[in-house]
Amino acid sequence: MRGRGRVPGRKSNLGSQKGKVNDERQRTEVVASTELMEGRSVVGWAARDPSGLLSPYHFSLRETGPEEVLFKILFCGIDHTDLHQCRNQIHSANYPLVPGHEVVGEVVEVGSEVKKFKVGDIVGVGIIGCCGNCLSCKSNMEQYCNKRILTYNDTYKDGTPTQGGFSSAMVAHQNFVLRIPEKLAPEQAVPLLCAGVTAFSPLKPFSDCGADVFLVSSNEAEMQRATSSLDYILDTIPAVHPMEPYLSLLKVDGKIILVGAVAKPQQFSSLDLILGKKTICGSLIGSIGETQELLDFWAEKGLKSMIEVVKMDYVNKAFERMECNDVRYRFVLDIASSDL
Amino acid sequence: MRGRGRVPGRKSNLGSQKGKVNDERQRTEVVASTELMEGRSVVGWAARDPSGLLSPYHFSLRETGPEEVLFKILFCGIDHTDLHQCRNQIHSANYPLVPGHEVVGEVVEVGSEVKKFKVGDIVGVGIIGCCGNCLSCKSNMEQYCNKRILTYNDTYKDGTPTQGGFSSAMVAHQNFVLRIPEKLAPEQAVPLLCAGVTAFSPLKPFSDCGADVFLVSSNEAEMQRATSSLDYILDTIPAVHPMEPYLSLLKVDGKIILVGAVAKPQQFSSLDLILGKKTICGSLIGSIGETQELLDFWAEKGLKSMIEVVKMDYVNKAFERMECNDVRYRFVLDIASSDL
Numbered sequence: 001m002r003g004r005g006r007v008p009g010r011k012s013n014l015g016s017q018k019g020k021v022n023d024e025r026q027r028t029e030v031v032a033s034t035e036l037m038e039g040r041s042v043v044g045w046a047a048r049d050p051s052g053l054l055s056p057y058h059f060s061l062r063e064t065g066p067e068e069v070l071f072k073i074l075f076c077g078i079d080h081t082d083l084h085q086c087r088n089q090i091h092s093a094n095y096p097l098v099p100g101h102e103v104v105g106e107v108v109e110v111g112s113e114v115k116k117f118k119v120g121d122i123v124g125v126g127i128i129g130c131c132g133n134c135l136s137c138k139s140n141m142e143q144y145c146n147k148r149i150l151t152y153n154d155t156y157k158d159g160t161p162t163q164g165g166f167s168s169a170m171v172a173h174q175n176f177v178l179r180i181p182e183k184l185a186p187e188q189a190v191p192l193l194c195a196g197v198t199a200f201s202p203l204k205p206f207s208d209c210g211a212d213v214f215l216v217s218s219n220e221a222e223m224q225r226a227t228s229s230l231d232y233i234l235d236t237i238p239a240v241h242p243m244e245p246y247l248s249l250l251k252v253d254g255k256i257i258l259v260g261a262v263a264k265p266q267q268f269s270s271l272d273l274i275l276g277k278k279t280i281c282g283s284l285i286g287s288i289g290e291t292q293e294l295l296d297f298w299a300e301k302g303l304k305s306m307i308e309v310v311k312m313d314y315v316n317k318a319f320e321r322m323e324c325n326d327v328r329y330r331f332v333l334d335i336a337s338s339d340l
Numbered sequence: 341m342r343g344r345g346r347v348p349g350r351k352s353n354l355g356s357q358k359g360k361v362n363d364e365r366q367r368t369e370v371v372a373s374t375e376l377m378e379g380r381s382v383v384g385w386a387a388r389d390p391s392g393l394l395s396p397y398h399f400s401l402r403e404t405g406p407e408e409v410l411f412k413i414l415f416c417g418i419d420h421t422d423l424h425q426c427r428n429q430i431h432s433a434n435y436p437l438v439p440g441h442e443v444v445g446e447v448v449e450v451g452s453e454v455k456k457f458k459v460g461d462i463v464g465v466g467i468i469g470c471c472g473n474c475l476s477c478k479s480n481m482e483q484y485c486n487k488r489i490l491t492y493n494d495t496y497k498d499g500t501p502t503q504g505g506f507s508s509a510m511v512a513h514q515n516f517v518l519r520i521p522e523k524l525a526p527e528q529a530v531p532l533l534c535a536g537v538t539a540f541s542p543l544k545p546f547s548d549c550g551a552d553v554f555l556v557s558s559n560e561a562e563m564q565r566a567t568s569s570l571d572y573i574l575d576t577i578p579a580v581h582p583m584e585p586y587l588s589l590l591k592v593d594g595k596i597i598l599v600g601a602v603a604k605p606q607q608f609s610s611l612d613l614i615l616g617k618k619t620i621c622g623s624l625i626g627s628i629g630e631t632q633e634l635l636d637f638w639a640e641k642g643l644k645s646m647i648e649v650v651k652m653d654y655v656n657k658a659f660e661r662m663e664c665n666d667v668r669y670r671f672v673l674d675i676a677s678s679d680l
Contacts, residue, residue, distance in 0.1 A: 262611075268606060270622060271430060273621055275622070277622060277624060280613065280621070281617070282617060
């Protein structure tokens with residue numbers, strides 16, 4: 001399966017490969033440590049009910065289409081939305097549900113019409129489909145397409161349920177596959193695919209990105225001093241929280257940009273918005289183009305993601321710790337080294 | 341007191357004038373039908389407690405300063421915010437409280453340095469002060485100045501409480517006095533000073549103003565058909581209402597612009613904002629410049645305001661009717677013809 005070209009029968013030989021991520025990141029040797037696939041069968045960790053507890057689950061991947069890429073998963077990030085979804089707190093959860101939408105893997109099979117990728121490439125995936133015809137799609141904002149297809153808990157064009165990156169392998173259309181730059185370690189790329197680009201996309205219009213000062217919201221005196229001083233706030237809080245203390249920090253015409261999905265309704269005062277010409281708005285991840293731009297920027301500048309790498313059998317504990325803010329700063333599952 | 345120039349002692353002789361608004365609107369004859377002022381004493385209708393019931397109240401105006409204008413009030417609009425304020429539902433009400441912030445009157449006295457206005461001019465007033473030095477003031481958005489002085493229930497620079505247009509006369513600095521165009525009947529100008537400019541200001545950035553189609557929100561089928569079809573919604577509802585049905589009408593990147601003060605907190609879902617890149621924002625009246633622009637536009641185009649003119653002794657009933665939506669479309673108090 002190494003090397004580029006037509007894949008007769010598209011049978012992957014991934015299942016027979018053994019290996020590990022070595023320190024030199026010789027990518028062609030990055031293979032799974034256990035049998036990941038027998039035919040199209042893969043193993044993921046799935047939630048079965050709103051307890052959200054994950055356990056191994058066997059399912060099958062579709063055949064790799066002419067414009068599709070099959071990759072074995074190396075690393076996958078853990079996002080608060082994964083926890084929300086597993087517990088059926090946002091959208092309707094369809095169980096069994098394999099979460100994970102910050103997925104980095106190594107290409108093991110490409111369809112006959114795939115020009116952008118070859119076997120051995122390190123790639124990433126976030127959302128995996130859109131209609132291609134609507135205004136959002138035509139404006140390169142496909143993440144807002146009403147027919148976007150989410151990495152998991154969604155339905156693919158062939159009618160099958162989508163399953164996320166807490167699993168051994170995935171098939172995706174090349175248009176939704178991102179190239180992880182050579183300079184960037186695969187696990188370092190992981191948080192950029194959702195958390196990173198979710199911050200990058202809405203902040204791009206502001207020219208003064210970057211933090212010079214820290215403001216601790218539990219320090220009342222600091223908050224008081226910062227009244228009416230901010231142009232915008234990127235609000236990443238994934239739980240119900242009062243808007244007023246943050247709105248009061250904004251200048252006239254300032255914006256709170258929500259990117260953290262909150263499962264329950266939140267409150268605001270119309271007067272807070274009216275009297276200061278203030279805005280509460282939302283932003284969803286980023287486009288494929290923006291995500292690639294961020295990955296390339298990250299690699300070019302030699303930036304680091306702050307992550308805590310754990311194995312799959314730690315995932316339920318990781319959810320627990322995430323819920324009580326006991327994580328600095330992003331859990332990344334080392335799928336390739338895990339015994340699924 | 342007719343004619344321009346220095347005003348020795350600045351004692352107005354308005355109290356001895358009699359007259360009425362005649363059909364030809366010969367403005368120099370527009371004077372009050374009753375004694376409005378003895379010295380600096382005027383009569384307003386004030387709320388005394390959170391019942392919000394209005395009754396006559398005597399108070400004194402400050403002397404007309406060098407850059408100030410004294411005008412007797414001809415007409416004043418009734419806005420839902422007046423009701424909210426009288427009942428102490430927003431901000432802290434300081435009783436006795438004379439409401440009214442869409443004020444049109446006739447100049448009866450001008451300070452020595454007033455160049456823009458002369459006795460007999462028909463003028464309008466909304467907000468009446470700002471700091472002049474902050475970013476909002478310097479950007480001609482003085483309505484967002486943190487030190488803006490509201491027409492009533494506020495404190496003027498001299499420390500006295502401000503009282504609104506439900507009264508016989510008012511003093512204002514010329515910088516906050518608007519010129520009512522000759523072509524525009526005074527009562528027609530009234531609703532433009534708050535309601536009108538409140539719609540005009542936030543819609544100016546959109547080039548496609550004007551209504552071609554009506555959508556009735558109680559018609560579920562119509563609402564369903566209109567899903568994801570609107571660029572923006574100007575939300576004038578002054579009572580708690582769900583945001584979701586309106587957010588669902590917006591296109592990606594669409595905006596709900598709140599202009600109606602709601603006394604209680606409202607709810608929103610962060611997911612509604614995030615998934616569609618949608619915005620809830622606020623807008624407060626308009627700047628002095630925008631208000632003058634609207635008045636001139638209204639006069640130039642020969643547009644009509646839809647109003648119901650009532651006398652002052654009807655004001656409590658008008659509040660009642662306004663509260664149960666029994667008004668088409670704006671109550672305007674005919675102060676000059678009322679027995680205060």
